[in-house]
Amino acid sequence: xxxxxxxxxxxxxxxxxxxxxxxxxxxxxxxxxxxxxxxxxxxxxxxxxxxxxxxxxxxxxxxxxxxxxxxxxxxxxxxxxxxxxxxxxxxxxxxxxxxxxxxxxxxxxxxxxxxxxxxxxxxxxxxxxxxxxxxxxxxxxxxxxxxxxxxxxxxxxxxxxxxxxxxxxxxxxxxxxxxxxxxxxxxxxxxxxxxxxxxxxxxxxxxxxxxxxxxxxxxxxxxxxxxxxxxxxxxxxxxxxxxxxxxxxxxxxxxxxxxxxxxxxxxxxxxxxxxxxxxxxxxxxxxxxxxxxxxxxxxxxxxxxxxxxxxxxxxxxxxxxxxxxxxxxxxxxxxxxxxxxxxxxxxxxxxxxxxxxxxxxx
Amino acid sequence: xxxxxxxxxxxxxxxxxxxxxxxxxxxxxxxxxxxxxxxxxxxxxxxxxxxxxxxxxxxxxxxxxxxxxxxxxxxxxxxxxxxxxxxxxxxxxxxxxxxxxxxxxxxxxxxxxxxxxxxxxxxxxxxxxxxxxxxxxxxxxxxxxxxxxxxxxxxxxxxxxxxxxxxxxxxxxxxxxxxxxxxxxxxxxxxxxxxxxxxxxxxxxxxxxxxxxxxxxxxxxxxxxxxxxxxxxxxxxxxxxxxxxxxxxxxxxxxxxxxxxxxxxxxxxxxxxxxxxxxxxxxxxxxxxxxxxxxxxxxxx
Numbered sequence: 001x002x003x004x005x006x007x008x009x010x011x012x013x014x015x016x017x018x019x020x021x022x023x024x025x026x027x028x029x030x031x032x033x034x035x036x037x038x039x040x041x042x043x044x045x046x047x048x049x050x051x052x053x054x055x056x057x058x059x060x061x062x063x064x065x066x067x068x069x070x071x072x073x074x075x076x077x078x079x080x081x082x083x084x085x086x087x088x089x090x091x092x093x094x095x096x097x098x099x100x101x102x103x104x105x106x107x108x109x110x111x112x113x114x115x116x117x118x119x120x121x122x123x124x125x126x127x128x129x130x131x132x133x134x135x136x137x138x139x140x141x142x143x144x145x146x147x148x149x150x151x152x153x154x155x156x157x158x159x160x161x162x163x164x165x166x167x168x169x170x171x172x173x174x175x176x177x178x179x180x181x182x183x184x185x186x187x188x189x190x191x192x193x194x195x196x197x198x199x200x201x202x203x204x205x206x207x208x209x210x211x212x213x214x215x216x217x218x219x220x221x222x223x224x225x226x227x228x229x230x231x232x233x234x235x236x237x238x239x240x241x242x243x244x245x246x247x248x249x250x251x252x253x254x255x256x257x258x259x260x261x262x263x264x265x266x267x268x269x270x271x272x273x274x275x276x277x278x279x280x281x282x283x284x285x286x287x288x289x290x291x292x293x294x295x296x297x298x299x300x301x302x303x304x305x306x307x308x309x310x311x312x313x314x315x316x317x318x319x320x321x322x323x324x325x326x327x328x329x330x331x332x333x334x335x336x337x338x339x340x341x342x343x344x345x346x347x348x349x350x351x352x353x354x355x356x357x358x359x360x361x362x
Numbered sequence: 363x364x365x366x367x368x369x370x371x372x373x374x375x376x377x378x379x380x381x382x383x384x385x386x387x388x389x390x391x392x393x394x395x396x397x398x399x400x401x402x403x404x405x406x407x408x409x410x411x412x413x414x415x416x417x418x419x420x421x422x423x424x425x426x427x428x429x430x431x432x433x434x435x436x437x438x439x440x441x442x443x444x445x446x447x448x449x450x451x452x453x454x455x456x457x458x459x460x461x462x463x464x465x466x467x468x469x470x471x472x473x474x475x476x477x478x479x480x481x482x483x484x485x486x487x488x489x490x491x492x493x494x495x496x497x498x499x500x501x502x503x504x505x506x507x508x509x510x511x512x513x514x515x516x517x518x519x520x521x522x523x524x525x526x527x528x529x530x531x532x533x534x535x536x537x538x539x540x541x542x543x544x545x546x547x548x549x550x551x552x553x554x555x556x557x558x559x560x561x562x563x564x565x566x567x568x569x570x571x572x573x574x575x576x577x578x579x580x581x582x583x584x585x586x587x588x589x590x591x592x593x594x595x596x597x598x599x600x601x602x603x604x605x606x607x608x609x610x611x612x613x614x615x616x617x618x619x620x621x622x623x624x625x626x627x628x629x630x631x632x633x634x635x636x637x638x639x640x641x642x643x644x645x646x647x648x649x650x651x652x653x654x655x656x657x658x659x660x661x662x663x
Binding site: 038042090092144148150151153154155157158159161162165166168169172173294297298301334336337338339340341342343344346347350351352353354355 | 398440444448449450451453454455457458459460461462463464465466468469472473582587590593594597631632633634636637640641643644647648649656660661
């Protein structure tokens with residue numbers, strides 16, 4: 001996978017610089033047209049569906065905030081994907097890294113005394129723990145790759161399933177995180193986390209619940225962009241991604257680079273999980289990470305190595321999902337339509353990628 | 363454990379393994395040729411959907427089975443053209459197809475079947491072979507839908523072709539050393555296209571077994587990870603047919619145990635049993651359980 005080279009190579013001619021932007025835009029437009037055709041075919045009037053979509057995605061402060069929070073989680077996974085991808089690694093384990101982050105964040109938030117910590121430590125510490133746990137989880141795949149030669153795609157996929165069932169076990173077992181069964185009505189989920197451990201809302205009001213996650217993401221995105229473009233570490237990543245053997249000859253610590261890249265990717269996934277728990281859901285449930293990991297992977301992939309691209313893609317998918325959910329509720333168009341559109345976008349861009357790269361390389 | 367419960371356990375192990383046996387055998391062939399079909403999940407789901415719709419509209423499960431295969435073929439061709447001709451990333455393509463298949467089958471089911479969603483769909487019934495079925499203790503195990511016997515037959519043929527024929531040699535070389543296939547003049551792309559389409563047909567059969575063979579209904583997203591489990595079986599089976607088959611049976615047993623253990627008063631958390639296949643596979647690829655030999659050109663276009 002050499003998507004990493006395009007960002008640098010594309011600056012040579014204006015025509016090739018535009019292509020990586022035009023192609024995703026065209027794919028998205030085409031997918032939206034298909035979506036409208038499906039809506040009409042299902043017997044729903046177009047303006048009703050579009051209105052419902054618009055209201056769910058941009059209709060009011062709450063809708064916009066929910067979409068933004070969703071986009072933050074997707075972007076974190078996406079940035080992680082791009083970092084690992086620069087080293088030639090494909091992290092398909094976002095789902096599991098989110099789950100691990102969610103589990104650890106819950107455990108920390110519910111820890112006695114955590115809510116009493118001063119200076120925002122009450123919510124920062126669980127977030128940090130979630131990131132570290134996600135980093136370790138991602139690091140396992142990196143370690144296996146270096147030590148046992150295990151393909152990281154296979155390892156991260158397996159780790160994802162293990163983490164998802166680990167989460168399921170945590171919310172099913174009273175010895176772990178399940179809330180005490182005092183009445184027959186208690187659901188298999190954790191206790192709600194204390195308010196002091198919730199990630200603060202920027203506006204301070206639940207009617208526009210954009211969390212501190214947004215500035216955190218922006219900070220991380222800037223650091224990641226600098227790391228990838230300007231730092232020695234970013235150079236090592238690219239070197240390993242382009243040719244690990246040559247990189248090793250040139251004195252790059254290939255093993256360390258691979259493991260640390262997977263750790264970083266995992267840590268961002270874990271942070272996304274922590275933010276989802278502490279900024280949105282407030283208690284751990286079985287379906288906690290459903291789909292965010294795969295959506296984030298797709299976002300990272302469509303960005304073709306660029307952090308700005310990740311943010312654009314995350315916003316697109318964040319708003320698409322919110323609009324889709326509203327379309328299902330208000331216009332009766334199943335939100336599965338969004339899956340179809342997302343799949344179409346992925347397939348279009350994936351199938352053009354090889355030819356696009358070759359054209360730019362010329 | 364009483365004899366009756368033991369028989370029941372064996373029978374449900376086999377029954378739960380059948381969809382995996384189909385899909386994993388298909389996936390194995392394709393991976394030996396160098397292509398990972400992450401889209402097995404989507405192909406199985408489409409097969410389950412096609413089978414259910416076909417059986418419901420024609421009233422014949424046999425025609426349903428044909429519909430399952432017909433429904434999956436375009437997806438298999440799409441996967442194959444994208445990865446083998448357009449050289450798109452195999453993993454990404456697979457995940458894209460899975461997302462789309464989930465969307466399309468859900469939409470299609472609601473549009474075509476929404477009002478009748480509680481109906482039972484015509485399906486295949488289990489059948490007991492004349493002599494095998496009479497054997498004490500294990501006879502009940504053979505009380506299966508005929509698709510199980512089809513799976514067994516296909517596995518035997520695949521084993522023979524892979525190990526004993528020229529086609530098998532070319533196929534394995536396509537996954538291990540594609541350059542040598544090109545140099546020998548054999549059609550590398552052709553072999554890979556055929557392998558991916560074979561995976562599609564096998565996944566369709568596995569998916570159809572779920573809907574019209576086993577529970578006689580379709581539910582949204584009903585494969586629920588079975589396709590990924592089939593890929594895991596191939597990995598755990600170290601890309602060898604017999605080990606992959608054994609892995610499928612093992613995974614079937616783990617699933618069967620979920621339902622059986624509570625009957626014995628043993629309470630192992632469900633999640634741990636479901637997690638077991640993935641954990642075992644992880645240990646396997648980590649080199650803890652024996653040595654793994656993936657085809658060398660796997661996922662490379």
